[in-house]
Amino acid sequence: MLRELVDTQAPMTDTTIASTFEARLALARDTSVRLKRAIAQVIVGQDTVVEQVLWGLLASGHVLLEGNPGLGKTLLVRTLSSCLDLRFSRIQFTPDLMPSDVTGTNVLVLDAGAAGRAGRFELHKGPIFGQVVLADEINRATPKTQSALLEAMQEHAVTIAGTRHTLEEPFFVLATENPIEMEGTYPLPEAQLDRFLLKVAVPSPSEDELTEILARTTGKPTGEPERVLSLADVRGLQTLCREVAVAEPVLRYAARLVGASAPGAAQAPPLVRRAVRYGAGVRGAQSLILAAKAVALLEGRAHVAFADLQRTAAPVLRHRILLSFEGEADAVTSDEIVRELLACVPTRPEAVERAAQAV
Amino acid sequence: MHRRRALRQALTGGGFGLSLGALAAFALWTSRLGELRPFAAALGALGAAGGALWAGRRRWSERDVALYLDARLGSAETLTTALGAGAAEEPALALVVERAVGVLGSADPARVKPPLWSRWHAALPIPAGVIVLVCWLPLPAAPTPPPLAPGAELVRMGDLQGLRRIEALARLHGQNPEQDARLQKLAEQARSLRERLAKGLERREALSEIAKLRDGIAAERLKLADQQNRSGLDAALRAFGSQQALKDAARALSNGDLTAFDDEMQKLANRAESSDRQMAKEALAEAAREARAKGAKTLAEALEAERRLFERRQAHADALRELADGVTGNLSPEARQDLNEFRSSGDPKAAARLEEGLERALEGLSPEERKRLAERLEQRVAGGADDASPMSRREIEELAKKLASEQGIQGLKEELKELAKPESSDDAEREQGLGDADRGGSAAERGLGAIPMPMSEDGSASDRSDKSNAQKSGGDAAAPPSDAGSGHDRGAGEHRGSTPEIAGRELRAKADAHVAPGALMHGATLGRAPARAGETANQLGTGTLGSSRQTEIGAVDHADIPEEYREQVGRYFEP
Known part of the structure; x- marks a missing residue:
């Protein structure tokens, strides 16, 4: 059949369509390179973090950045928004932040000129009405306030006083949080966590990176980075990302990976059975494919490979795997669980894998 | 691909x-x-x-x-x-x-x-x-077959010596029809075994069959010393008393050797001394009575039969002596010596030699001497000879008339042969036949390469070819029967020996070293014993271990035990 593919189907393929798509891919790749370069003007290092934030942007997913204070999480988001021609808003989460502070509220407006002091309610939109929303230190607010983001993140709409308000696309939430162990934080509810496409771990900068940071931030202030992507570009990239093809074996691999993360599954590895309480769900598998599509797009491919899934598995699944008491007691991390899943779940049938490895 | x-x-x-x-x-x-x-x-x-x-x-x-x-x-x-x-x-x-x-x-x-x-x-x-x-590669050598189990080798013998002697049991008369049938069966089994051996049979199976035959033979033999007959035998022995003339007979009876006892009775019947004969007859009658009173029916019947036979033997001996007296002048010196020995000891051999001497004497009689012999016979008849004589009065008269002719002489010779011929009792003949069959079984075992277990009379000196030989010699039971060793030679020959004195007073044996012929060996297990060749160890030995020697049974009576305790001690030791 492959031979037939070569012999018969190729002539039938619309080379124009292919060429166009290839050109779009090239453009997207070029754009992403430019975006990374623009960000790099402000952010020192953190290439992986920037890459993964871009996955979220391309896949139309929200990204949760976790790291200690002072690692540049907020700066990264602000820089990214500066590079995009999108409306930026920021919500600083504090323990006394109320949901209406996020979504907005109806405010009574008195008409000064009218008799009888007539007034009317006007919607005072909250910071959620932006396109790139920075939810800074999201775990410092109470779960009630955190949940105010649920509808907006999932449905890209907000209901205020019974009126549903659709948010302007693209809508992209970038949240930062401190590690849960830190004082004065509230763990995000599982439903809230599941809304984030990726959970990006922000590492501490290396010595060289820190030296560079010091050099840039303690001297003369630098200017704002240039805008690289317009609104249309962003929308085009997100559309293009959805068009990336995925083969059935790759989809099956994603399904096997997510399925094996459930401790009750037959194919679950021993570590999962022991240390996991709940595995990733359907949304996790969807996120895995979407993120893998973004990876393929950034690499200029029109299809997803097994390797793309393996690259995105950790940021996609790490916040969707809930450890059991035994797992927490043994200090097992969700990243270890993901590594175990990748090691145990085969990509190809055993015979094919054995033949491919044979010399 | x-x-x-x-x-x-x-x-x-x-x-x-x-x-x-x-x-x-x-x-x-x-x-x-x-x-x-x-x-x-x-x-x-x-x-x-x-x-x-x-x-x-x-x-x-x-x-x-x-x-x-x-x-x-x-x-x-x-x-x-x-x-x-x-x-x-x-x-x-x-x-x-x-x-x-x-x-x-x-x-x-x-x-x-x-x-x-x-x-x-x-x-x-x-x-x-x-x-x-x-x-x-060449094939490996064939493995050597495992060695056969002991006795598993096949034996093929055309005619195993000894089995025919067991087969001869078929011609033996039993005490009753049941015993006749059992003897026939034993003979048939021996014949069957001989035929199977001719075709080939495992050695152990053959030995087992022979052992069973010997067991059967041993079961048929009279057991005068068993539980049933012991008290009767004891009483019968007391009836014989301590008479010197009956001492040998009593000893043979105490040993349970009916054949030897029969021989002793023959000698007593042949003796000329009427008191000895009378004493023997009375002892036999008394012993039979005592045995019957004690419930030893088998022994009583054997003794009664012996008594009847004793009378016939006595008549034969009388007739022989009468004839010898009639021709005493014509007898050779050897015949006269035989006559004297016959009178004194009653030895059947002496009777046979006397019969031969008488035949020679009758041949040399002149007509005158024949006439005088006839006259003497008539006078003897007229003198009131015993009716128990083998020749009736009329027959002697007829013989006296015929003595004048050669036919008369010939008839007398034949009569002499009959008179000199030893006559055994039925029980003795049966015992003799059973003993012979048992020895045949022993010979058969020996022929198969096994060491036979000695039975009650196995290897004893009571061979029928020389009944009385070795009875006194005792110790050498395995020695072949011969004429040597007879302790009953009381002839006129020189019997003075020259045995030197042994320098060893302290070597006197304190134990009774007497070994009764036919007595059991110490420790020998008879019957189905595990140690028997060809037999299995799963069979319980049921031989004569429970039996005791008669000398042991009577030991209480002869021991130094006060009279008032003797019966109590006897009951205590009674098996």
Whole structure:
């Protein structure tokens, strides 16, 4: 059949369509390179973090950045928004932040000129009405306030006083949080966590990176980075990302990976059975494919490979795997669980894998 | 690709088959089935076919092939995605197909070919070589058969000595019809065994059969000292008292040797001394009475039969002596010596020698002497001879008339032979026959290479060819019977010996060293004993271990025990 593919189907393929798509891919790749370069003007290092934030942007997913204070999480988001021609808003989460502070509220407006002091309610939109929303230190607010983001993140709409308000696309939430162990934080509810496409771990900068940071931030202030992507570009990239093809074996691999993360599954590895309480769900598998599509797009491919899934598995699944008491007691991390899943779940049938490895 | 995979699997299967074939060839070699060894190589071909078949059944799908090619070419699932594109007209898929074409076009065919050989295939020559080597090797030597179990060897003997003596039991008269049947059965079993031995039989089985026959023979013999007859025998022995003339007979009876007892009675009946004969008759009658009173019916009947026989023997002896007295003038000196010995000892041998002397004397009689002999016989008859004489008054008269002729002399000779012929009791004859059969069984065991277990009279001196011999010699039971050793020679010859005195006073034996002929050996287990050759150890020994010697039974009476306690002590020790 492959031979037939070569012999018969190729002539039938619309080379124009292919060429166009290839050109779009090239453009997207070029754009992403430019975006990374623009960000790099402000952010020192953190290439992986920037890459993964871009996955979220391309896949139309929200990204949760976790790291200690002072690692540049907020700066990264602000820089990214500066590079995009999108409306930026920021919500600083504090323990006394109320949901209406996020979504907005109806405010009574008195008409000064009218008799009888007539007034009317006007919607005072909250910071959620932006396109790139920075939810800074999201775990410092109470779960009630955190949940105010649920509808907006999932449905890209907000209901205020019974009126549903659709948010302007693209809508992209970038949240930062401190590690849960830190004082004065509230763990995000599982439903809230599941809304984030990726959970990006922000590492501490290396010595060289820190030296560079010091050099840039303690001297003369630098200017704002240039805008690289317009609104249309962003929308085009997100559309293009959805068009990336995925083969059935790759989809099956994603399904096997997510399925094996459930401790009750037959194919679950021993570590999962022991240390996991709940595995990733359907949304996790969807996120895995979407993120893998973004990876393929950034690499200029029109299809997803097994390797793309393996690259995105950790940021996609790490916040969707809930450890059991035994797992927490043994200090097992969700990243270890993901590594175990990748090691145990085969990509190809055993015979094919054995033949491919044979010399 | 599919062909290469099938070939690879065929090679793997062939290797597996060859390995099995090597094992099979080795197994055939050790089993010495040499001609089948080359066929073990066929297992290699079977394995190869099996491998190819397996590869056919596990043939990869197109998707598997695409995955394999992607993995080999590092094309990041381009081919796999393009394969699933089908007729879709999505731009991305169109691009993927285009790239897949490019990947396939630029791929190195050598790189994507599935490997044909694995490192395991390098070992293929080893099982093949093993098969060739095993086919070439000479077969191992046949293992030596395990040694036969003791006695399991086959014995084939045309005519085993001794069995015919058991077969002779068929001609023996039993005490009753039941015993007749048992004797017939024993004889039949002996005959059957002899025939089976002629065809071939395991030694242990033959020995077992002979042992059973000997057990049967032992069961048929009179057991005067068993539980039932012991008190009767004791009483009968008391009836014989301590008379010197009856001492030997009493001893034979105490030993349970009915044949020797019969011999002693014969001698007593032959004696000329009427008091001895009368004493013997009265002792026999008294002993029979006492035995019957004590419930020893078998012994009582044997004694009564012996008493009746005693009277006939007495008449025969009288007649013989009458004739000898009639021709005493014509007897040779040897015949006269025999006559004197016959009178004094009653020895049957002396009677036989006397009969021969009388025949010679009758031949030399002149007509005048014959006439005088006839007259003397008539005078004897007229003098009131005993009616119990074997020749009745009328017969003697007839004989006296015939003495004048040669026919009369011939008839007298025949009558003499009858008179001198020793007559045994039925019980004695039966015992003699049973003893002979038992010795035959012993000889048969010896003929089969076994050491026979001595039975009650096995090897004793009471051989019927010389009944009284060795009875006194005692100790040498295995010695062949001969005329030597008779302690009853009271003839006129020189019997003074010159035995030197042994310098060893302190060597006196304190124990009773008397060994009764026919008595049991110490520790010998008779009957079905485990130690018997050819017998199994699962049989309980039921021999005569429970029996005791008569001297032991009567020991309480002769011991130094106060009279008032004697009966109590006797009951205590009674088995």
